[in-house]
Amino acid sequence: xxxxxxxxxxxxxxxxxxxxxxxxxxxxxxxxxxxxxxxxxxxxxxxxxxxxxxxxxxxxxxxxxxxxxxxxxxxxxxxxxxxxxxxxxxxxxxxxxxxxxxxxxxxxxxxxxxxxxxxxxxxxxxxxxxxxxxxxxxxxxxxxxxxxxxxxxxxxxxxxxxxxxxxxxxxxxxxxxxxxxxxxxxxxxxxxxxxxxxxxxxxxxxxxxxxxxxxxxxxxxxxxxxxxxxxxxxxxxxxxxxxxxxxxxxxxxxxxxxxxxxxxxxxxxxxxxxxxxxxxxxxxxxxxxxxxxxxxxxxxxxxxxxxxxxxxxxxxxxxxxxxxxxxxxxxxxxxxxxxxxxxxxxxxxxxxxxxxxxxxxxxxxxxxxxxxxxxxxxxxxxxxxxxxxxxxxxxxxxxxxxxxxxxxxxxxxxxxxxxxxxxxxxxxxxxxxxxxxxxxxxxxxxxxxxxxxxxxxxxxxxxxxxxxxxxxxxxxxxxxxxxxxxxxxxxxxxxxxxxxxxxxxxxxxxx
Amino acid sequence: xxxxxxxxxxxxxxxxxxxxxxxxxxxxxxxxxxxxxxxxxxxxxxxxxxxxxxxxxxxxxxxxxxxxxxxxxxxxxxxxxxxxxxxxxxxxxxxxxxxxxxxxxxxxxxxxxxxxxxxxxxxxxxxxxxxxxxxxxxxxxxxxxxxxxxxxxxxxxxxxxxxxxxxxxxxxxxxxxxxxxxxxxxxxxxxxxxxxxxxxxxxxxxxxxxxxxxxxxxxxxxxxxxxxxxxxxxxxxxxxxxxxxxxxxxxxxxxxxxxxxxxxxxxxxxxxxxxxxxxxxxxxxxxxxxxxxxxxxxxxxxxxxxxxxxxxxxxxxxxxxxxxxxxxxxxxxxxxxxxxxxxxxxxxxxxxxxxxxxxxxxxxxxxxxxxxxxxxxxxxxxxxxxxxxx
Ligand SMILES: Nc1ncnc2c1ncn2[C@@H]1O[C@H](COP(=O)(O)OP(=O)(O)OP(=O)(O)O)[C@@H](O)[C@H]1O
Ligand SMILES: [Mg+2]
Numbered sequence: 034x035x036x037x038x039x040x041x042x043x044x045x046x047x048x049x050x051x052x053x054x055x056x057x058x059x060x061x062x063x064x065x066x067x068x069x070x071x072x073x074x075x076x077x078x079x080x081x082x083x084x085x086x087x088x089x090x091x092x093x094x095x096x097x098x099x100x101x102x103x104x105x106x107x108x109x110x111x112x113x114x115x116x117x118x119x120x121x122x123x124x125x126x127x128x129x130x131x132x133x134x135x136x137x138x139x140x141x142x143x144x145x146x147x148x149x150x151x152x153x154x155x156x157x158x159x160x161x162x163x164x165x166x167x168x169x170x171x172x173x174x175x176x177x178x179x180x181x182x183x184x185x186x187x188x189x190x191x192x193x194x195x196x197x198x199x200x201x202x203x204x205x206x207x208x209x210x211x212x213x214x215x216x217x218x219x220x221x222x223x224x225x226x227x228x229x230x231x232x233x234x235x236x237x238x239x240x241x242x243x244x245x246x247x248x249x250x251x252x253x254x255x256x257x258x259x260x261x262x263x264x265x266x267x268x269x270x271x272x273x274x275x276x277x278x279x280x281x282x283x284x285x286x287x288x289x290x291x292x293x294x295x296x297x298x299x300x301x302x303x304x305x306x307x308x309x310x311x312x313x314x315x316x317x318x319x320x321x322x323x324x325x326x327x328x329x330x331x332x333x334x335x336x337x338x339x340x341x342x343x344x345x346x347x348x349x350x351x352x353x354x355x356x357x358x359x360x361x362x363x364x365x366x367x368x369x370x371x372x373x374x375x376x377x378x379x380x381x382x383x384x385x386x387x388x389x390x391x392x393x394x395x396x397x398x399x400x401x402x403x404x405x406x407x408x409x410x411x412x413x414x415x416x417x418x419x420x421x422x423x424x425x426x427x428x429x430x431x432x433x434x435x436x437x438x439x440x441x442x443x444x445x446x447x448x449x450x451x452x453x454x455x456x457x458x459x460x461x462x463x464x465x466x467x468x469x470x471x472x473x474x475x476x477x478x479x480x481x482x483x484x485x486x487x488x489x490x491x492x493x494x495x496x497x498x499x500x501x502x503x504x505x506x507x508x509x510x511x512x513x514x515x516x517x518x519x520x521x522x523x524x525x526x527x528x529x530x531x532x533x534x535x536x537x538x539x540x541x542x543x544x
Numbered sequence: 545x546x547x548x549x550x551x552x553x554x555x556x557x558x559x560x561x562x563x564x565x566x567x568x569x570x571x572x573x574x575x576x577x578x579x580x581x582x583x584x585x586x587x588x589x590x591x592x593x594x595x596x597x598x599x600x601x602x603x604x605x606x607x608x609x610x611x612x613x614x615x616x617x618x619x620x621x622x623x624x625x626x627x628x629x630x631x632x633x634x635x636x637x638x639x640x641x642x643x644x645x646x647x648x649x650x651x652x653x654x655x656x657x658x659x660x661x662x663x664x665x666x667x668x669x670x671x672x673x674x675x676x677x678x679x680x681x682x683x684x685x686x687x688x689x690x691x692x693x694x695x696x697x698x699x700x701x702x703x704x705x706x707x708x709x710x711x712x713x714x715x716x717x718x719x720x721x722x723x724x725x726x727x728x729x730x731x732x733x734x735x736x737x738x739x740x741x742x743x744x745x746x747x748x749x750x751x752x753x754x755x756x757x758x759x760x761x762x763x764x765x766x767x768x769x770x771x772x773x774x775x776x777x778x779x780x781x782x783x784x785x786x787x788x789x790x791x792x793x794x795x796x797x798x799x800x801x802x803x804x805x806x807x808x809x810x811x812x813x814x815x816x817x818x819x820x821x822x823x824x825x826x827x828x829x830x831x832x833x834x835x836x837x838x839x840x841x842x843x844x845x846x847x848x849x850x851x852x853x854x855x856x857x858x859x860x861x862x863x864x865x866x867x868x869x870x871x872x873x874x875x876x877x878x879x880x881x882x883x884x885x886x887x888x889x890x891x892x893x894x895x896x897x898x899x900x901x902x903x904x905x906x907x908x909x910x911x912x913x914x915x916x917x918x919x920x921x922x923x924x925x926x927x928x929x930x931x932x933x934x
Contacts, residue, residue, distance in 0.1 A: 347821060372823040386821055389814035391881050400811060401822040403804045410804045415748045454822070 036063040038228060039084075039197060044095035046079055046088065048441070050433030053079045054093070055252040061197070061230060061245075066223055068243035069232045072274055072473040073445025074431040076252040077232045078122060081199050085119040086112040099197070116196030120186045120203060122232075122444055122471070123384055126174045133157035133170035136189045160188040164218050178332055180211030187218060191227075198222065198229040202444070204238060205471045206381075208332045208499040216242050234445075234473050235500075236267045248273035275475045283506040284478060286485040290509060291322030295462045295493045300354035302342045308350050313339055313517045316354070320462065320493035325484065327508030328497045329533045335517040336497045337381055340464045344378035345371035358462065372401060377460035379451055381467040381497070383444075387451045390440035394432060395421035397439050397450050402458040424453035429479060444471040452480065456487070463487060464495045469503065481507060501530050515540045560930075561874060561890050561923065568894060572901030579904050580897070583779035591703060591851060593896035594785040595620065595844040597889060599867035600874075601796050602840030604888040605833045607871045608800075608813045610880025611660070611667035613834065614864050615674030616841040619652055621860035622678040623845030628691035628855030631698060638697045646842050652678070653838020654831070661830035675864070683857045692854035702850035705780040706787065720777040727773030731766045738762060785847060792840075797885040809833060813880030869916070870895055873923040894919065 039061040046054040054076045061067045069077050082088050084097060086106030097104040099115055106112045109119075126135045133153050142152045157170035166184045168177060174185065183203055190198055200219070204212040212235070219229055220242055233239055239246060246265060248255040255273050258265050271279050300316040303309070313335050320326045328336045341348035343356060345368035356363045363374050371378075380386045388397055398421050399406055406416045421435040428449040432442060439450055448471060455463065465484070469477045484507065488494050498504050504511060511528040513521035513536040521536030572580045579585055599616050606613045623645050630641035652674070659670045696704075711721035738758075745752050752758070776782055800806040808829050811819035820826045844863070849855050874891030876883025895916060902912045 344821075345823075367825065368821060369823040369825055378821065380818075380821055385815070386817040389811055389818050389881065391877075392810065392814050396807065396810075400807075400819070400824075403807060407804055411802050412804060412807065414802070415744050415750065418750065419748055 037061070038063045038100060040098040041080070041084060042096045042098070044080065044083055044093055044097075046076075046083055046093040050437075053252055054083070056095070057249065057252065057254050059247055059254065060257070061228060063228055064223060064226060065228050065244040066219060066242050067228070067230045068239045068246045069230055069249065070234075070236070070239060070246060070270055070274055071249035073449075073471075073476055074443040075249045075274075075473075077249055078201055078443065080249070081119055081201055081230065081232065084112070085109055085117055085199060087119075113193055116194060117199065118190035118193055118195040118197070119199040120183070120190065120201065122201040122205070124179070124182055124186060126182055126185060128175035129173060131171045131173055132161070132168060132177070132185055135174055135185060136160065136170075136192050138189075140193055156192065157188075160191045161185075163191060164188045165214065178211075179206045180208070180215070180332065183207065183211070183215055184218070187215075187222075191222075195227060198227060200229060200231045202232055202234065202471055204233060204235055205444075206467075206499075209501065211332070212238065234471060234477075236270050236474065239270065240265060240267050246270060250274060250276065271474050274473065279474065279478065282474070282478065284482045284485055286488070288323065288325070288488070288509050290324045291491065293319045294322040294324075294359060295320045296357040297343060298355045298357065300339075300342070300356075301352065302338065302349040303351040305348070305350040311517070312349065313342065316519055318512055318519060320495060322491045322493060323488050324509045325488050325494045325496060325507050327504035327511040327528075328495060328514055329501060329504050329511055330514035331537065332499065334514040336514050337466055338517075339514070340378055340466055340495070340497060343371075344368060344376060344464060347378070372458060372460070375459075375461035376464070377401070377455040377458050377462070378464045379455050379466055379468060381470065383447050383451055383470075388439045388447055391438060393438055394425070394430070394435045394442075394450055398424055398435075398453045398457055401454050405457070405459075420457060421453075424457065428453055428483070429476070445473055445476055448472055449476070449480075452483070456483070460492070462493045462495070464497070466497045467499065468496065469498070469500075501533065504533075505529065513537060560926070561887065561894065564923075565890055565894050565897070568897050568901075572897060572904075576901055576904045580901055581775075583775050585900070585904075586775055587705075587779050587783055589896060589900050590786050590789070591783050592900065593892060594702065594789050595848045595851070596863060596866045596870065596896070597789055597892045598792060598840055598844040598847065599863055600870040600888045600892045601792055601885060602837040603864075603867040604796075604871050604874075604876060604883055604885060605800075605809060606667070606837055607868070607876045607878070608809050608880060608883055609830060609833050610813045610816075612671070612864075612868055613656075613667065613674075613837050613841075614671040615652075615656065615678060616837065616844070616867060617860040617863035617865075618675045618678035618682065619649065619838065619841040619860075620845035620848060620863055621682045621856075621858070622652075622685075623649055623842040624849030624852075624855040624859045625682045625685045625691070625857075627698075627846060627849060628694070629685060631694060632691050632855075638695060641698075642846060645846060646839055649838045649840075649842025649845070650835055651838070652841075653835035656838070657831040657834030660834055661827045667834075679861075682859070686855060686857050688857060690854050690856045694850060694853055698846075699850040699853050700784060701788065702785050702847040703853075704784045706782045706784055708781055720781040723773050723777040723781040724770075726782060727770040730773075731769050734765060734769070735762055788843075788847070792843075793885060793889060800885055805829075810881055813882075815881075866892075866895060869920045873920060875927065891923075894923075 037060050041057065041059040044054050044057045057076065057080055059080065071077050083093050086109045089107050090105045099117065104115065127138065136157050137153055142149050142156060154170050161168065161170060164184045164187050166181055166188065168181060174182060203215055207215065216238055219231065222229065244260050246258040248270065296319040298317055300313060301311060302313040304312045316339060330336050338348045342352055345365055346352055347368055356365060358374065365371050365374060384390065395417055399417050403412060406413050406420060418435065425432065425435055430446050430449045432446060439447055442450065452468065469480055472480065484494055496504065496507055505528055508528065509525055511523045511533065512519050513533050515537045518540065520540035523532055569580065603613060603616065626648060627641050627645045630636040630644065631638060656670050656674050659665045660667045706722060708720045708722045710725060714721065742752050742758065808819065808824045811824055812826055812829050816826055845860065848859055852859065870892035871883060871888045872878065872891065873894055874883065874887030876888060898916060898919060899912060902915065
C-alpha cells in the first residue's frame with residue numbers, strides 16, 4: 034500500500050458480557066492526522082488500548098501492522114519501543130514530580146543508573162519549546178494547569194522518539210484557547226513527519242484538523258471519511274456516528290422563568306491554604322425558578338470553587354455571606370446540609386471526586402440519596418436495583434448490567450451515572466460543572482433535554498462549562514467570572530462569544 | 545441472568561476461600577487421624593479462635609476505610625488487665641466490671657479515632673503509638689505480675705457452655721435438647737427469610753434461581769446447620785462464646801451489607817472525596833469505625849482473659865496481625881472499599897484451622913508461623929491473579 038503506516042485488521046475484543054470491538058479495521062497513513070469518532074462506549078479507547086499494548090497480544094483477536102511489520106505487544110513498553118505513544122483520556126502524570134522528571138519517567142537520562150540532571154533539564158527545555166510551553170522544567174506538575182499538563186504529555190512522547198502519537202480526548206478538559214494551541218501543536222508535528230490518531234467528541238476540532246476520519250459505532254467500523262474527497266462536515270460525521278441525522282444540537286425549550294428562587298449574597302471565600310487571601314470576592318448571583326443560568330469564564334476563574342463553596346463549603350477556608358432559597362436563609366455547614374436543603378453539585382472531576390470506581394453502578398447512583406430507598410436506615414436493595422434500572426433506561430447508560438463496576442464504563446457512560454445520582458437525589462437547585470465533558474453529540478442532546486426537563490419542573494439550574502456554545506445554547510442568562518469575581522451578567526439576547534470575552538478583557542484591564 | 549453472572553464473578557474470591565477452608569479442614573482431618581473434627585476439638589476450635597474472630601470483625605471495618613489498627617492486641621491485653629484489677633483486686637461485681645471495661649474500650653477507640661479522623665494523623669502511626677502505649681500501660685497496671693483467678697461468672701463467657709435447661713426440664717438425657725432445638729429454629733428462620741426475600745424479588749419482577757435450585761440450596765444449608773449443632777451436642781453443647789460470636793457476625797453482616805452506615809464505610813474506602821461530595825460525613829464515619837474497633841477489642845480482651853482465666857502482661861501480643869491477616873485472606877482489599885464480614889470470618893477460620901491442625905500434629909510454633917505467612921501471601925496472590933486474568 035502507498036504509505037500506510039499503521040493497519041489494524043479485524044480486531045475483536047471481548048469483556049465479560051460486552052463485545053467492545055467487533056472486527057474493527059483501521060488504516061492510518063503517513064503524515065496525516067487520523068480522527069477516531071463514535072458515541073460513548075463505541076470502543077474508541079478500547080481500540081487504542083489494544084494498539085498500545087495496554088491489552089496485550091492474546092487478549093484480543095486480529096492483527097496489527099506498524100510500518101509493514103506485524104506487532105505482538107506484550108505491554109506498553111513494547112509499543113513504546115516501536116514509537117507508538119498514547120496519551121490517555123485521564124492524564125498519567127505524577128503530581129509531586131517536576132515537569133522534567135515526569136517527561137523522562139521510565140526513560141531517564143542516566144549513565145550507569147545515575148541520573149544526569151544537566152542533560153535531563155536541557156533536553157526537557159528543548160522538547161518543551163517544541164510544544165510551545167514556556168515553563169521551568171523544575172516546576173511541579175501539580176502547580177500547572179491541565180492544558181499545560183497535556184502539553185507535557187506530548188513533550189514526554191516526543192522525548193521517547195515517537196513515530197505515532199495517540200491522543201484520547203486531549204481537549205476534553207481544556208478551554209478553547211488551550212485546545213486551539215494543542216491542535217496547532219499536533220498539526221505542527223504532522224508537518225515534521227509525526228502522524229497522530231486523535232479521539233474527540235468536539236467535532237468542530239475534528240473537522241478542522243483531521244485528514245481522515247474513521248467512524249466507529251457499537252464496536253464496529255462504519256466508514257472512513259477522507260478530507261477533500263468525502264463530505265467531512267460536522268453534520269456528516271454525526272450522521273455516521275449515530276446512524277441518523279441530528280438536525281438540532283440544542284433541544285428547544287419554552288423557558289418559563291418564575292420568581293427569584295435561589296440567591297447567593299455578598300459571598301466571600303478565603304483560600305483554604307492561606308487564610309488571608311480572598312479567593313472569591315463579593316459574589317452576588319441569583320437563579321429563578323425554571324431558569325438555566327450559565328457561568329462562563331476562563332480556566333482558573335473560580336467557577337468550580339464558587340460552586341463547591343456554595344455546595345456545603347466543600348471548598349474554602351473562612352466563608353462569609355449568605356445563601357437564600359425561596360426567601361429563607363439557609364444554614365449550611367457541610368455537604369450533607371446542602372443536599373438536605375435541596376442543592377446538588379455535579380463535579381467536573383468524575384474520576385477522583387465523583388465516582389467510586391471500584392463500586393457498581395447501582396451503589397453509585399443511590400449514594401447521595403440512600404434515605405430515599407431506606408426505612409430506618411436499612412436499605413431496600415430491591416428498590417435500589419429498580420431505581421438503577423430505571424436510570425439506566427432513562428439516561429441510556431450502555432452497560433451489560435447495573436452491577437458493573439463504574440471503573441469499567443466508558444467515559445461518557447460514567448458521566449451519565451453521575452448525572453443519575455443527582456437527578457435521583459431530586460434537588461431544587463442543580464449546579465452542573467462541565468456536565469457534558471467527554472460526552473458524544475447524541476448523548477449531549479439527551480442530557481440537554483434532561484436539563485430542560487428539570488428546568489421545566491421548576492428547578493433552578495446552574496451550568497458551568499468551558500464550551501461557550503454550550504453555555505450560550507442552554508442558558509437563559511449568563512454570569513461571567515474572572516479571577517474570583519463576577520464581572521458581567523448578560524441575558525440571552527445579549528450573550529455571545531464576543532460579549533463574554535469583552536467582559537473578561539475589561540475586567541483584566543481594570544483589575 | 546447477566547446480573548447473577550456478575551455477582552458470582554465478583555464474589556468468586558469469597559467462595560474460593562470458603563472452598564479452600566473446606567479443603568484445608570479435610571486435609572487436616574486426614575493428617576491428624578480424624579482428631580481435627582472430633583466434637584471436643586470442634587468446640588475447642590471455636591473457643592480458641594473466638595477472640596481473633598471478634599477482632600477481625602472490627603478490623604474489617606478499619607480495612608474497609610483503607611487503613612488498619614495495630615493497637616488492638618495491646619488494647620485487648622489492657623482491658624483484660626483492668627477488668628482483673630476491678631474484679632480480683634477491687635472485688636467489683638462482674639457485670640459492672642464488664643460494662644466499665646467496654647466503656648474504656650470505647651474511650652480508647654475515641655481517643656485514637658480523634659487523632660485519625662479529625663487531626664488526620666495516619667492511622668498506621670496513631671495505632672502504632674497505641675500499640676506501645678497500651679502494652680506499656682498493661683505492664684504498669686499488672687506490675688509485671690499475672691492476676692488470677694477470675695470468678696466463674698467471668699470465665700463463663702469464654703469457656704462455658706449454655707446449660708441444656710430444656711433437656712433437664714423434660715428429664716431427657718443422652719442428648720442435648722437445647723442444642724438440637726437451636727439448630728432446628730435456626731433452620732426454620734433461614735428458610736423463612738429466604739422465602740421472603742425470594743417473594744420480594746419476584747414482586748419486583750427480578751430473576752430468581754429456579755425452584756429446584758432454590759430448594760437444593762435450602763436443603764444444603766439446613767443440613768449443614770443441623771449437622772453442626774448435632775456435632776456440638778456430641779460434646780457439651782453450645783459454647784457460650786459461640787452465641788456472642790454468632791450475634792456479632794449477624795449484626796455486623798447486617799450493618800455492612802444492608803444499612804446506610806455500612807454503605808458509607810464502603811464509600812469512604814472506595815473514594816473519600818466522592819463520598820464527601822455525596823453528603824457522607826466522612827470524618828464522622830472514620831471516627832466511629834475506630835470507636836467500634838475499641839469496643840470490639842475490649843470484648844476480645846474480656847473473652848481472652850476469661851479463657852486464660854488470668855490477666856497477663858503478654859496477653860494479646862500479635863493478635864492484631866492475626867486479625868489483619870484474617871481480613872486479607874478473606875478477600876478484603878488493602879486499599880479499602882472491598883471486603884465482607886463473611887469473608888473475614890472464613891479467613892479467620894482458615895488461620896484457626898491451620899493453627900489447630902498443626903498443633904495437633906505436633907508441628908512447632910516456629911513452623912506454624914512460617915506456614916501461616918505463606919498462606920497469607922498465597923491467598924492475596926490468588927486474588928491479584930484472578931483480577932489480572934480477566
Ligand atoms: N475493563 C472493562 N471491563 C468491562 N467492560 C469494559 C471495560 N473497558 C471498557 N468496557 C466496555 O467496552 C465498551 C467500549 O468502551 P470504550 O471505553 O472503548 O468506549 P469509548 O468509545 O472510548 O467511549 P467514550 O467516548 O465514552 O470514552 C463500553 O461498553 C465499555 O463499557
Ligand atoms: Mg474513551
